[in-house]
Amino acid sequence: EAGVAQSPRYKIIEKRQSVAFWCNPISGHxxxxxxxxxxxxxxxxxxxxxNNGVVDDSQLPKDRFSAERLKGVDSTLKIQPAKLEDSAVYLCASSLALSDPYGYTFGSGTRLTVV
Amino acid sequence: LAKTTQPISMDSYEGQEVNITCSHNNIATNDYITWYQQFPSQGPRFIIQGYKTKVTNEVASLFIPADRKSSTLSLPRVSLSDTAVYYCLVGDKDYKLSFGAGTTVTVRA
Incomplete structure (x- = not known):
């Protein structure tokens, strides 16, 4: 089966710019x-x-980060404005259900560098 | 969130068995123990999951004592390609998997 798809693979932006990451989970997850x-x-x-509802966003810095999952399939994560400390790899994962006995499947991630 | 403690790093040689022990003293009754493997520039990959006693698959074995306050991931006959970071996770009541710093396993020839 196809894995979790993420794009872009790499992104370099200047601080205070905005950036968006895209994730397509495994079908049916x-x-x-x-x-x-x-x-x-x-x-x-x-x-x-x-599905398309947020279960937990307690660790999301909501002043600059936002995420949505329209129609319960693809998802986007946005950062606006970016800070130097946002430099990281952003990983998307999916699972069949909240308590999936077979674990999560991760994508390869998007490496963000903020300069 | 259930907290886990595992060694920062371990070294081994090809063909040896590697055992990584993880402590999770405040594990809840319904929590499962899950191990993930991560190679550089890749997302973590599910290895094995268990609730109690012993679980074995084609990649590893997971030993969980009766009190479930710790668990041991066993990698039999490791090869150079097993060099990676290994994470022990315990699912909390909302099943949000929380990753610690992991154990960096280095396999040498």
């Missing part, structure tokens, strides 16, 4: 997650969707 992974650290959950 109801749950979608966005993670932020700073170099040398484990992934940190930003937001979790169940």
């Amino acid at each position: 109801a749950t979608l997650y966005w993670y932020q992974q700073i170099l040398g650290q484990g992934p940190k959950l930003l937001i979790q969707f169940q």
Whole structure:
């Protein structure tokens, strides 16, 4: 089966600019997650969707980050305006359900560099 | 969120067995224990998941004692391609998987 698709693969922007990342989960996966992974650290959950509804966004910096999952399939994560500390890999993952016994499937991520 | 503690790094040689122990003292009754593997420039990949006792698949084994306060991922006969970061995760009541810093396993020839 096709995996989780993310684009772009890399992005370099200047601080205070805006950027958007796109994720297409595995077909049929109801749950979608966005993670932020700073170099040398484990992934940190930003937001979790169940179909097109937000389950948890408690760690999403809502003053600059936003995410949506229209129609319960694709999702976009936006940062506006970007800060230097937003430099990280942004990972999208999906699973069949909240308690998927087979775990999450991650995409390869988008590496963001803010200069 | 259930907190996990695992070694920062481990070194091994090809053909050896690698055992990574993870502590999760505040694991909840309904929590599962899940291990992920991550190579550079890739997203984490699911390895194995268990609730109690022992689980084995084609990649690894997971040993969970009766009190479930720790678990051990066992990688049999590792090769150079097993060099990666390994994460131990415990699902909380909302099943939001929280990643720690992971264990960097380096396999040498």
